[in-house]
Amino acid sequence: MQTSQTPAFGAPAKLFHWLTVLLLAAQYAIGWLMPDVHRDTQPVGLIGLHLSLGATIVLLVLVRLAWRFSHKPPAESSILPASMRLAARVTHALLYVLLIALPLMGWANASARGWAVSLFHVVPLPALAATGSAFGHTLGDVHKLTAWVLLVLIGLHVAAALFHQFVIRDDTLGRMLPGVRKIR
Template structure:
């Protein structure tokens, strides 16, 4: 139940948030389970699925950002210290940036390997790098490291939501989870 102090995000914003989270869980599981990518690896099975999930995440985040810029979010608690509001803004900005950059780096790496990238073998997507591109191969290495950075930011995001719910008790978690009450 929401209070007037903690207005909830609308259904589309919550849907974009949780679809992104679900795709990310799937993407990390696939990334850990798929075979190691080397020179002779082909983009089949889990690797092909990983590429499709990545492309889907980019498209979803772009739609999510378009929605975000065209729909004002509910007001945040003005009682939070300025450094917390700045930290939240910086974290959200980095999350959005990495949710776009990380899949694009993987896509460029796939293109450099000569792999065709598509959305679930239905919609072909353009190559982001020429086959054999040194930049594309380098972006593959950066992609692996950046995946860990994103995971850390996601952990920080979750920890902050729990901190708001159980320490500050301001109902912030309820903005994205309908039915979560402000703790007393």
């Protein structure tokens, strides 16, 4: 049950959050299952889907940020020390940065390979790097490393939510999940 000290996030914020989670879960699964990308690889099948989902994630996160900046989030837990509140803000900021930067790096790499990037073969998107661009190819390598960094940050985010729920017991998890009650 929500308390007056811990108001829940609104439905749009929850929707943006959980859509992002679903897209990332699909994106990581596809990233691990799709064939390795080599010089002659074409962006078909899982690779094409990976590109489309990445572009969708960028769009969703940009809309999510616009919503976030135009709607004040519920107040943070006041029982946390300032250092923990700062760590939460930094982690959230890094998540947003990586959720935009990671797909853009993959998109630039695809552009450097001469691949057309689109939203599910319906909306063509502009190239972010010239075909053959060394920088675009390098971003492909950075993209792989950054995917692991994002996964670690997601793990920290989940661990923090569980820490709030089961150790601090401040109902932070309940603010984002319907039906989760504060543990006393």
